[in-house]
Amino acid sequence: MAVNFCQQCGHAMEAKTIEGREVPTCPKCGFTAWRNPLVATMVVVETSGGIVLGRRAIEPGYGLWCLPGGFVNEDEAPQEAAARECQEEIAAQVDMGTLLGIYHITRGDGRGMIAIAYRATIHGDDSPSAGHEMLEVGLFAPDHLPELAFSSHRRAIADYIEVMGEAG
Numbered sequence: 001m002a003v004n005f006c007q008q009c010g011h012a013m014e015a016k017t018i019e020g021r022e023v024p025t026c027p028k029c030g031f032t033a034w035r036n037p038l039v040a041t042m043v044v045v046e047t048s049g050g051i052v053l054g055r056r057a058i059e060p061g062y063g064l065w066c067l068p069g070g071f072v073n074e075d076e077a078p079q080e081a082a083a084r085e086c087q088e089e090i091a092a093q094v095d096m097g098t099l100l101g102i103y104h105i106t107r108g109d110g111r112g113m114i115a116i117a118y119r120a121t122i123h124g125d126d127s128p129s130a131g132h133e134m135l136e137v138g139l140f141a142p143d144h145l146p147e148l149a150f151s152s153h154r155r156a157i158a159d160y161i162e163v164m165g166e167a168g
């Protein structure tokens, strides 16, 4: 484990085994640096022409397609974060729908994530267009998708297809 320093008192942290996990802990003030997952959202925005995907203008996954979504800020409810990301990425106001699923994402040496997927529809006659993090937006049949940037988005869309199938 790399040496790092306590964010409360500056003392060198030490690895301590807590409930079977090694967790950096400060021997001086007792601060424990828990590594909790980051929380993100993704949104399946349904239109009569298909679901809305954006083609990414940023890394990771530059040039590939993805659902609108992103990280949740600590003062936001996940649904608010999801609606905000739709506004930013596909420049559309959405009406948030039901929860589609919750996905655990491991990222090699990166921090683990929990992604929450929702369904949504476009509000009024707003129509999606590319926000600044997107090269373009497109409407796709859920079973005929272009290459996606993230496997979690594939999993959410697969679950969406299943839910739609059950709905008949």
Ligand SMILES: [Zn+2]
Pocket: 006, 007, 008, 009, 010, 011, 026, 027, 028, 029, 030, 031
């Ligand atoms: Zn400390």
